[in-house]
């Protein structure tokens with residue numbers, strides 16, 4: 001069966017044609033385009049984890065992270081993109097996602113780092129390598145019922161040959177429990193050329209939340225009072241109509257602290273108030289930013305790993321105790337989110353954000369990884385060099401002026417809207 005949609009998009013994207021080919025239940029051989037990437041030879045993540053890392057086809061379906069970077073889908077990617085290429089690919093990714101969801105009537109909104117990018121200049125933060133969005137539970141049911149494995153083909157002026165984007169739904173989306181830690185991501189929108197993807201998580205009403213009615217919980221541990229999310233606000237992101245949470249500022253502050261909303265120097269970039277752009281400070285800055293991002297990613301992954309094994313230990317211990325007491329085994333304990341707990345008691349009406357790393361463990365570096373890293377570095381150096389002279393002067397000039405201006409604005413409204 002073939003379905004066609006004609007999508008109307010803003011000028012930025014100008015889709016010449018968009019055809020959705022239904023590939024429901026497509027087997028992975030038919031969508032996999034880069035077959036030579038199983039370089040891991042390692043077991044990978046547990047079998048129950050749908051969005052797992054192992055690359056062997058024999059291990060069955062699942063959304064695979066590549067061995068070289070958890071933000072690339074290993075079925076489609078064999079290398080990391082350079083700074084500018086990645087920015088472009090991520091922009092196309094979110095544009096096509098937002099346009100498609102609007103077209104098929106799925107309510108979705110920007111979250112996490114993507115929302116922070118919106119706050120600054122309605123664009124993806126240039127140091128980000130993924131995007132985050134949320135959907136309601138009914139939207140997720142709808143997507144799972146009609147669009148799993150559907151491939152949408154988009155042609156743009158930048159990509160005249162067209163590109164396929166695929167919607168893939170984690171079959172564990174029906175498990176609403178936060179204890180299902182291996183499947184915290186409910187779906188992905190995947191660029192089948194670059195392997196980059198958008199993580200889609202469901203915000204579900206939590207009927208047993210200690211804070212009472214109206215609490216939304218995501219499997220990744222984030223929790224929000226619904227009045228902070230709904231009614232969604234209409235806006236633009238990367239030039240495409242988009243939606244954001246109603247209390248976007250409070251949501252951002254709870255997740256990233258106030259400083260992230262005002263600090264104009266971050267991750268080796270400086271925010272240019274005139275251009276409304278994050279500019280790499282210099283080539284040193286950009287390399288350092290990458291290093292820092294890589295390091296924090298590794299730490300995050302390590303933490304997640306430790307947490308998983310700790311949870312397992314606790315579970316085993318509990319079971320042993322119970323067996324010793326002769327009681328029947330109960331369900332696995334639901335691990336408490338310490339942050340969520342704190343937020344609960346101190347700020348009962350707050351957006352209730354709890355952070356929890358969601359990425360799985362990092363593979364040790366390989367020769368391929370090193371070569372990729374070198375390529376990325378070279379590309380970044382080249383771009384940074386081109387920009388450095390021009391930008392550095394401007395950045396320095398405007399830095400002091402900007403900081404003053406921002407402080408002043410912060411006093412009055414602090415908002416960039």
Ligand SMILES: *[C@@H]1O[C@H](CO)[C@@H](O)[C@H](O)[C@H]1NC(C)=O
Pocket residue numbers: 024025026027061062144148149168169170171172173
């Ligand atoms: C989506 O399709 C893939 C491939 O057929 C399958 O493994 C997965 O379970 C499906 N997801 C849902 C929610 O049915």
Ligand SMILES: *[C@@H]1O[C@H](CO)[C@@H](O)[C@H](O)[C@H]1NC(C)=O
Pocket residue numbers: 176177178179204206207208209210217218223334340
């Ligand atoms: C509801 O909230 C509690 C407290 O945060 C959490 O432990 C539980 O897993 C949540 N339930 C669902 C279905 O999200």
Ligand SMILES: *[C@@H]1O[C@H](CO)[C@@H](O)[C@H](O)[C@H]1NC(C)=O
Pocket residue numbers: 409412413414415416417
């Ligand atoms: C609020 O901030 C915006 C943009 O930063 C600025 O243009 C506006 O004048 C500020 N509003 C007030 C009341 O100061």
